Amino acid sequence: MKAKFNSTNVNFPIFDYLTHSYKKNHLTILFLCFTAYATAQNYMSTPYRIQEPSSSINIPLIKKALEKRQRDYDNSRKISCYDWMLFLMNNADSSDYISIKSSTMLSGVRYYFYKNTGYVIVYVKDNSYDFNDSDDNAYVYCNINELRWQTFVQFGTTNSWGESFHSYIENFKCDCK
Numbered sequence: 001m002k003a004k005f006n007s008t009n010v011n012f013p014i015f016d017y018l019t020h021s022y023k024k025n026h027l028t029i030l031f032l033c034f035t036a037y038a039t040a041q042n043y044m045s046t047p048y049r050i051q052e053p054s055s056s057i058n059i060p061l062i063k064k065a066l067e068k069r070q071r072d073y074d075n076s077r078k079i080s081c082y083d084w085m086l087f088l089m090n091n092a093d094s095s096d097y098i099s100i101k102s103s104t105m106l107s108g109v110r111y112y113f114y115k116n117t118g119y120v121i122v123y124v125k126d127n128s129y130d131f132n133d134s135d136d137n138a139y140v141y142c143n144i145n146e147l148r149w150q151t152f153v154q155f156g157t158t159n160s161w162g163e164s165f166h167s168y169i170e171n172f173k174c175d176c177k
Contacts, residue, residue, distance in 0.1 A: 081140045081176040088112040088119050088140075098153065103161035107137075111149050118144040120152075120169055142174040 079087075089095075092112035100106045103125070110121040120141040144152075148168050156164035 078175065078177045081138070081174065084140050084174065084176050085121055085138060088114060088121070092119075096149070098156075100156075100161050103156075105162040106165060109152075109161075109165075111144070113146070117142070118146060118149055119174070120144045120149070120172075122165065122169065140174040140176055141169050141172045143172055144169065 089112070092114045094113045096111040098109045100108055105125060106122060107125045108123040110123075112119045112121070122139050122141065124137045124139065126137060152164050152168040155167065
């Protein structure tokens with residue numbers, strides 16, 4: 001009986017060498033992958049890696065920048081005080097004007113009533129001899145009701161216009177630019 005050739009029965013030295021070499025290459029690749037993974041893990045956990053710490057972000061500076069941007073946006077939406085004065089002069093429902101010669105601070109005061117709200121335009125003197133109502137020295141005050149206006153006029157007439165202004169009008173400055 002003749003034996004059939006079967007590669008599993010035959011033990012050639014070349015097959016041992018190829019099989020060993022094949023396993024060796026796989027082990028080498030596996031070893032390199034594991035080493036790369038372990039090195040990466042070690043690198044991520046060491047304190048010597050280059051990374052910006054979270055404390056380097058300056059929160060107050062960012063907050064200030066955002067607040068400035070909001071103020072700039074709000075200011076861009078504001079009407080100028082001069083435009084507001086012109087609007088009140090042309091569109092007010094009613095108005096009242098007091099020319100003040102005896103005051104060292106005020107040269108004149110205008111009261112405008114527009115849509116159920118009172119507005120006061122105060123003209124401040126440059127010096128005690130200035131009697132002109134200049135728009136350069138005018139300031140707009142908002143939400144002055146009629147009772148407050150009447151009290152301001154009454155106190156200013158009997159006492160001091162400056163004191164009356166500081167007591168009844170000054171705290172209501174309009175938010176215009």
